[in-house]
Amino acid sequence: MEPVLTGRRGRFLNTLSGRFLILTVAFVMLAEVLIFVPSIARFRVDFMALRLEKAQIASLAQLAASDMVTPELEAELLANAEVYNVVLRRDEVRQLVLSSELPAPVTATYDLRDAGPWELIRDALICLVDPSDDIIRVIGNPVQEAGLLIEITMDSAPMRDAMLDYGLRILLLSALISVVTAFLLFLAVQRLIVLPIRRVAQHMAAYAEAPEDARRVIAPMAQVEELREAEEAMQAMQRQLTGSLKQKERLAQLGGAVAKISHDLRNILTSAQLFADRLEGSADPMVARSAPKLVGSISRAVALCESTLKFGKAEEAAPVIRPVDLVALVSDVAEAEGLAEDGDVACLIEVADDFRILADPEQLYRVLSNLVRNARQAIESSGAGGTIEISASQTADEWRIRVGDTGPGLPEKAREHLFEAFQGGARKGGIGLGLAIAAELVRGHGGRLDLARSDAEGTEFLIHLPKSSVAA
Structure with missing residues (x-):
């Protein structure tokens, strides 16, 4: 059963519809990949910007009630912001507002203030392929102009997990869009191109069975201009071929009749030639002068009949070089x-x-x-x-x-x-x-x-x- 299914699948992939379906899915997926790369970079920037915003809110709470914030409350503020340290620069003064012990040294620093698109895309792809859980430093501008700079330290693993989850959802959505788009385009191609081409092929097969039947000449019906031009050209060719076949058939019938007439006429002329030869020995001067002309005319007529019969009898033999x-x-x-x-x-x-x-x-x-x-x-x-x-x-x-x-x-x-x-x-x-x-x-x-x-x-x-x- 499996070889049969494989054969059917192979035949489908060799059809215009099958190849168009594959190309559509491939091109849509390629377009989605081109969209996915910058979108995952944008997601990473938004993720870090959200951490910066949470850290800014926690730091402002610490500054508003610095004498009332206990170490336990400070740890809770850092946990809610999901960061280890928060540094806020206000009035050219860099201040460590919230801090906790780092489990590992900082391995990388990312400044979001002046990063270009290619740099953001490169960093996002590196983050996706790097499975290690590192401590990273992120620098950005505070919201609502609440300072000159805000700096945080955070784990990279949660960001990578969120990026993978986002990327998976994007890929699944892309696959769904590709399938739906390919199916709709498949139906459109079937309707606009494949069915008219199949109709032309069926007309050609039907015409080949009986090319002398004028009723089998194709009638142009395609809505696509190029296909209609092809149908019109085929219609003209089929009409010309049908007319030529009818003419050839009449000539063949005429040739058969001429061959039969020539055969009988040659026998009659041969007999007449024998009698004409006898006239050449006549004692009558008038008959003697007319006999050669009569013999010549009959000889030419016999030669004409023999040439006609020889031409219609068979093809020439292959040359011996x-x-x-x-x-x-x-x-x-x-x-x-x-x-x-x-x-x-x-x-x-x-x-x-x-x-x-x-x-x-x-x-x-x-x-x-x-x-x-x-x-x-x-x-x-x-x-x-x-x-x-x-x-x-x-x-x-x-x-x-x-x-x-x-x-x-x-x-x-x-x-x-x-x-x-x-x-x-x-x-x-x-x-x-x-x-x-x-x-x-x-x-x-x-x-x-x-x-x-x-x-x-x-x-x-x-x-x-x-x-x-x-x-x-």
């Missing part, structure tokens, strides 16, 4: 695209012969092939020649591969969703898969593909491949 000779890889890409330094579309490779990087050569080939093909098609679409430049550099943290061209640049609409599938086609008639796949392959290496520049003078892409991701 190994050393890559970048010059040889770039040369293979340029040769595969039919580029030469003296052609209409020239390819300039500015990569050092010993430049090597760590990457997946097959995936990097696809990325560069995509970028180079797009650059070549952009230049060809302009109807004039141009140049494709491929260069590489490195820093302490990454390798950089630059692919630039002197084509007409990308249209503004294409730049907005350049790396999004089916939305960021870089050329007219493109479906926007090439750059999306290229960006995904580069991200698989831990890097990124950026559009560095695109204007009337050409387009430039920059591949960042980090060295840290392959350091192990």
Whole structure:
């Protein structure tokens, strides 16, 4: 049973309410301690001032009837004043008015006439921690200006006992005030802070169960301004997320339908492509001239269907990292695209012969092939020649591969969703898969593909491949 209670206590102390309760008690007790120290010093001064006042009354009685006071009456006056000796100075004359034998020598003298607050606090704390019963001398001013000075000797033990009793009562009162204050603040925090936070947490849990349900979006109700701002921000986020989820769901359904249509359409187009191939051997000159265009159109349609199916089928495999000779890889890409330094579309490779990087050569080939093909098609679409430049550099943290061209640049609409599938086609008639796949392959290496520049003078892409991701 005890471990269960200990576990519950530990959970409570880890809550906002529990920690606030502990902090409240601690701070209230600290405040009470700061009040207790000067108050106990004030109590000690009042205690000694009361002894001085009693001793003054006894001494005045002795002076009023000096011939009639017997030794027994003098001892009774000293006992009532709880002192051993009383010295009164009047008119510059120091007079021992009442006296008795001291049980021990005087160990300390305290002058209350000009003592400062820090001195009084120090003496009070010393008195509390010193358990010995000493004889002390106390000097003060007489009340009602009945003299210049009054001096008494007394025991310190009764004063220490009275101070301990007073301090205990103060501590008990402080503890009671702390508990009541902490309980009231605990209720206030529960009402104003903890319950609204718990309500937000419950809304978050309920929303997480069905984020597409718009009825579960939180409605701001907190009275505290900061909490209300948090609820309003969460409401905006949940509404945006719900809308995005609905849009993603529609796109997923649309993608499934497109995949089914593309599969069936590919089969139909493949059959049409077989018939079109036969038309190329026709003796009719008109048919012979039209057949290549028909075959090209059908081939592009088949390629579109296959690209769509391939993109939606699965994610790209993880890259297999190994050393890559970048010059040889770039040369293979340029040769595969039919580029030469003296052609209409020239390819300039500015990569050092010993430049090597760590990457997946097959995936990097696809990325560069995509970028180079797009650059070549952009230049060809302009109807004039141009140049494709491929260069590489490195820093302490990454390798950089630059692919630039002197084509007409990308249209503004294409730049907005350049790396999004089916939305960021870089050329007219493109479906926007090439750059999306290229960006995904580069991200698989831990890097990124950026559009560095695109204007009337050409387009430039920059591949960042980090060295840290392959350091192990």
